[in-house]
Amino acid sequence: MKYDLVYLSEAQSDIQNAKKWYKSKQIGLEKRFVNEVKKAIQLIGNDPFLFEARYRDTHIVFTNTFPFGVHYIIDKIKNRVVILAVLHTSKDSNIW
DSSP: OOOOOEEEEHHHHHHHHHHHHHHHHHHTHHHHHHHHHHHHHHHHHHHHSSOOEEEETTTEEESSSEEEEEEEEEETTTTEEEEEEEEETSSOOGOO
């Protein structure tokens, strides 16, 4: 079954903030970061059930190169995946 991807504004903000930080460290690094996040989200889009729920009903897929996790829930009723946050692994996932 195909699921639509929906991003909370907080998740978009997480990506933008991390992108700015990586850009300040090295030109072009922000593009590599965004590509890694896109790859992780593509995995979710292909099969959202591939990754187990870590807490409550929230699933996490981690990027390969950067220490970030994409946190999402699956809304089976509306056939959509909601991207809740894109957090650095050192951050407490309960902050949102």
